[in-house]
Amino acid sequence: MIENEDRLEQEAEDIRRETAEGSPEVAEHDRVAALEKQLEEANSKALYAAAEIQNVRRRLETEKQQAGLYATTQFARDMLAIKDHLERALGAVSDELRADKVASNFLAGIESTARELEQVFTRHGIxxxxxxxxxxxxxxxxxxxxxxxxxxxxxxxxxxxxxxxxxxxxxxxxxxxxxxxxx
Known part of the structure; x- marks a missing residue:
């Protein structure tokens, strides 16, 4: 883009030199108009490129935020299997087993683990x-x-x-x- 502007400036200088040497004004006017058109096109392309860069930057920022928010998805899915197993284990315990003191203490530990897992899920938006x-x-x-x-x-x-x-x-x-x- 800078090369285009340099080329346009050089052509404008050539036109000025030819005019000073006595070339016809009509030819000069046509060349100046052509150069102005080229400059306008170059500016338009530069604005388009700047807008495209800004759009890409915005899109990348959004993707970065999404990746940060949902980076734990696979880990969370894996943890759901553990939660399911804990719930099935607790659901399978009979009232007789809950009455036994040793088993009751063991079950209290499993229930505590299940509650802690639920709290961790809540903290992480699950x-x-x-x-x-x-x-x-x-x-x-x-x-x-x-x-x-x-x-x-x-x-x-x-x-x-x-x-x-x-x-x-x-x-x-x-x-x-x-x-x-x-x-």
Missing amino acids: SRIDAMGEQLDPHKHQAMMEVPSDDAEPGTIVQEMQPGYMLKDRLLRPALVGVARKP
Whole structure:
């Protein structure tokens, strides 16, 4: 671009020199107009290039912010498996086992671990998707089966097989659900 401006300035100087030597004014006017047009085009291209650079810079900044916000996505998905195992383990414990003193202490440790994991999820923007009683939302729920039901409207979630989770405003894992249908 600088080379174009230098070339244009050189041509303008050549025109001035020719005019001083007595070349026709019409030819001079045409050459000056051509040079002005070229200069205008060069300026236009420079403005376009500057705008494009600014757009690229803005887009990269947005991508950088998104990468920072959602960098933990895969790690969070892996941690969901651990949370599922803890919940299944706690759900499988019978009341008889809870009455036993040794087992009770062991279970208290597992429950404490599950609570701590839930707190860590909350701190990092990982939240459980509410499913039971909600209408099926294909952006948050994955229907695994239809359940005949007189009590619920068709399309209402009546069973949750696996909880779903969001990472801030993005789906981390859909809830696996059973949906009501007319019997």
